[in-house]
Amino acid sequence: MYISLKWVQELIGLQNLTLIDLVNRLTLAGFEIESIDKKKCFKSNDLILDISFTANRADVSNIRGLITEIIALFNSNLFLQTPTSIKPLILLNSYKKALNSTEGFYSQSINYRSLLKSRNFESFKHYKTLGWEYSLWERYLQKKSFSKVIKNLASENILHSDEGVTLFNMKSQKLKIKESPYWIKKRLLLMGFKPVNNIIDTINYLLLETGQVFFAYDLDALHVLTGTSEMVFVLNYAKEKSLFPIEESKKIELTNNILVLNINNKIISIAGLIQNYYTLVNTDTSHVIIQYGLYDSKKIKKSSKILGLRTDYSIKLEKQTDLNLLEQAYLRLIHIFWTQNIKFEHTINNKNILFSLKNNSSLLSKYVEQSEKKIKIVYENLKRLTGPSNTNTELSNFEIITNLKLLNFKVRFETDQNCYLFIPLTRRLDIEREVDVIEEVVRTIGFNKFEPLTLRNQQIGYLTKIEKLKRQLRNYFINLGFNESIHSVLIKKNSEDEIRLKNPLFNESSTLRVSLLEGLIEKIQFNQKNIGESFETFELGRIYKLLVDGNKKEVEVISGVFGGKNFRSNWDNENSTINWFEAKGLLENLIEKLNIPVSIYWNPATNYAKKFHPNLTTELFIGNQKLGMFGQIHPTLALENNISRQIYLFEMDMEVLNRFSQSKTLINYLPYSSYPISNVDLSFIVKKSIFSQEIEQIISTLGQPLLKSVNLFDYYSKEPIKKGYCSLSFKLQFQSKNRTLSSDEVAEIINPIIFYLEKHYDIKFQE
Numbered sequence: 001m002y003i004s005l006k007w008v009q010e011l012i013g014l015q016n017l018t019l020i021d022l023v024n025r026l027t028l029a030g031f032e033i034e035s036i037d038k039k040k041c042f043k044s045n046d047l048i049l050d051i052s053f054t055a056n057r058a059d060v061s062n063i064r065g066l067i068t069e070i071i072a073l074f075n076s077n078l079f080l081q082t083p084t085s086i087k088p089l090i091l092l093n094s095y096k097k098a099l100n101s102t103e104g105f106y107s108q109s110i111n112y113r114s115l116l117k118s119r120n121f122e123s124f125k126h127y128k129t130l131g132w133e134y135s136l137w138e139r140y141l142q143k144k145s146f147s148k149v150i151k152n153l154a155s156e157n158i159l160h161s162d163e164g165v166t167l168f169n170m171k172s173q174k175l176k177i178k179e180s181p182y183w184i185k186k187r188l189l190l191m192g193f194k195p196v197n198n199i200i201d202t203i204n205y206l207l208l209e210t211g212q213v214f215f216a217y218d219l220d221a222l223h224v225l226t227g228t229s230e231m232v233f234v235l236n237y238a239k240e241k242s243l244f245p246i247e248e249s250k251k252i253e254l255t256n257n258i259l260v261l262n263i264n265n266k267i268i269s270i271a272g273l274i275q276n277y278y279t280l281v282n283t284d285t286s287h288v289i290i291q292y293g294l295y296d297s298k299k300i301k302k303s304s305k306i307l308g309l310r311t312d313y314s315i316k317l318e319k320q321t322d323l324n325l326l327e328q329a330y331l332r333l334i335h336i337f338w339t340q341n342i343k344f345e346h347t348i349n350n351k352n353i354l355f356s357l358k359n360n361s362s363l364l365s366k367y368v369e370q371s372e373k374k375i376k377i378v379y380e381n382l383k384r385l386t387g388p389s390n391t392n393t394e395l396s397n398f399e400i401i402t403n404l405k406l407l408n409f410k411v412r413f414e415t416d417q418n419c420y421l422f423i424p425l426t427r428r429l430d431i432e433r434e435v436d437v438i439e440e441v442v443r444t445i446g447f448n449k450f451e452p453l454t455l456r457n458q459q460i461g462y463l464t465k466i467e468k469l470k471r472q473l474r475n476y477f478i479n480l481g482f483n484e485s486i487h488s489v490l491i492k493k494n495s496e497d498e499i500r501l502k503n504p505l506f507n508e509s510s511t512l513r514v515s516l517l518e519g520l521i522e523k524i525q526f527n528q529k530n531i532g533e534s535f536e537t538f539e540l541g542r543i544y545k546l547l548v549d550g551n552k553k554e555v556e557v558i559s560g561v562f563g564g565k566n567f568r569s570n571w572d573n574e575n576s577t578i579n580w581f582e583a584k585g586l587l588e589n590l591i592e593k594l595n596i597p598v599s600i601y602w603n604p605a606t607n608y609a610k611k612f613h614p615n616l617t618t619e620l621f622i623g624n625q626k627l628g629m630f631g632q633i634h635p636t637l638a639l640e641n642n643i644s645r646q647i648y649l650f651e652m653d654m655e656v657l658n659r660f661s662q663s664k665t666l667i668n669y670l671p672y673s674s675y676p677i678s679n680v681d682l683s684f685i686v687k688k689s690i691f692s693q694e695i696e697q698i699i700s701t702l703g704q705p706l707l708k709s710v711n712l713f714d715y716y717s718k719e720p721i722k723k724g725y726c727s728l729s730f731k732l733q734f735q736s737k738n739r740t741l742s743s744d745e746v747a748e749i750i751n752p753i754i755f756y757l758e759k760h761y762d763i764k765f766q767e
Helices: 005-012 019-028 063-075 093-098 112-118 123-143 146-153 182-190 198-210 219-226 297-307 312-317 323-339 353-360 362-371 379-386 397-406 434-445 465-479 517-530 580-593 635-641 654-660 692-702 743-760
Strands: 002-004 032-041 044-052 164-171 215-218 234-237 243-247 250-253 259-263 266-270 288-295 374-378 410-412 418-422 537-546 552-563 600-604 612-622 625-633 647-653 678-687 707-716 725-734 763-766
Touching (some): 005 044, 005 063, 044 182, 063 198, 063 397, 182 198, 198 215, 198 312, 198 323, 215 219, 219 259, 219 288, 259 288, 379 434, 397 410, 397 434, 465 537, 465 552, 465 654, 517 552, 517 647, 552 580, 552 654, 580 612, 580 625, 580 647, 600 692, 625 635, 625 654, 678 692, 692 707, 692 725, 692 743, 743 763
Antiparallel strands (some): 002 044, 164 288, 215 288, 234 259, 243 250, 537 552, 552 647, 600 612, 625 647, 678 763
């Protein structure tokens, strides 16, 4: 949002405040100053501040809301003084006559301070009087209840539905379309609006100042377009494929879920977005009708999204509307028009309209119900949470109430211990509990005005078992040369098994991810495309599964993608990519270091999804618990992403891994034997359908108790090996704790192993 510094100065008087102080105070209150630019307009310079705020602070997206916020921020510390140069935004007609001013009520040529002095006015007294009258005016407006606002503004031609309510419309007397006053044009230009004429510019100016959206129609054009003189606005949905003109030579096609305003079955505007081009106020206009409606913000946002059309009006109406500000905006609009000698016909009030609306319009009832909610504030809770200020004094009850009123909270049922607050409607979304109100009080006073609370907890913090495991896994993969990746949990919808958000901001982030591998494969593909190289990467994160019974489950996993690089594994070999067994060995080495006390085994995967190779994928189990899956990338997926087929994927469940891993350390310390190890290499010709792990398990079982380890160290399947067979070589290590093993003792263990394998499997021992 852009604001003019001079505009702020004219409204609240910041003569004793530097720009740096203003920026620092706004920043401390939670706003971000994106930029400060110097802008020249009509031979005068101004500073334009680009202020950004969070989505829940729609109440400050207009000058009035922002001014209220600034006044609260500085008046909470009694920083601001009585303004010394109040422009005639609040001057009454009696003061105008007393000044004997023959010029326009708002004019760039009047120097009001000099004029007051020349007429022998006591400036300080005069401004103090104006300030007092203005404070009474504000108090009157703030005390107006929502019910009275509706009763005072409702006209007899009101129609309503669940999607919206057309609150009132005003017909003007005969007028002349011309340029806007200088001060309006200047402020519109500074805020990025292009001046058009006195009617449209006034509507846009009110939009900037109050955030309230009014529409102005050419009354004669409405008569011609609708063929009737009865201006009854009807809210309904457009007919399918109906055309709506937004420019002289441009029409858009509407659908049956677009909310529109009709008069006599003729569409005169898309509700809250844009009006019919042929009803716009122009130089030939002699009468206008001002219309205001209350619409469901979700419907406005939906229409805008379907049509791909956003306007300054729809942006405001997509937010929650504060109906208690409606009368202020209405009176302000009438006042600005009056200063330009534009008058409106008297509207007839319907005294029973409020009762009718409250009982028939669910939308209006929702707003009324929200405006009646209250929160109980206990002073002691606020003082306990905030602690003492820098002056070592607690906030008094008076200071608390003062700051709450500055933020437009209505204080009711006040006692010495507590009070009840009615929350402004625009703050309803982010202020729901007592602690939210306490945060607002501290924010307005300034977080730096309070002493930090001393923590009484003397206990030293510690890492949980799973956090230790995460750090150990990170170190393991990073030491191997992997890169850690982090992706959003929200992805584009790919299948029906994914959990979809009800109201996503973008289609690209509409569902919760079911695996980390998609993001990692995209990283590999991006790196391959832009650099021409593959790389190893892993990620620790959460995935979300939709269970068969309809429930949803959050699972923490570790996933990785690696391989595809050429390197030399042995001095006597040429450069080549890592093979399946070497890739599997990387995970086996990790699991070995985790010191899992339960038996671990691999099983061929039956459900390998679309990411894994159908014949080169296996599942890892710890006891009867499935830990995860490992395998080569699916050839089709590799082809689609233009990456190497020699890439390997894995995904393991962190909860299962954490349950079985040792909590203290990754290393088990065992008594070391002082006797030497006897190494024996066994080579077999094995049918390819037999898994090497099965052979390892048999060797490990039959070799006890002297067999310490067995590892596959070589695989060969080329000639002269017969087709369908391969050569597997295992390294066995034997060791005793109390003696040196002889070759005969080792042979007595090895021979039964060879005999068993040759007898029960299609295996032949190689001498």
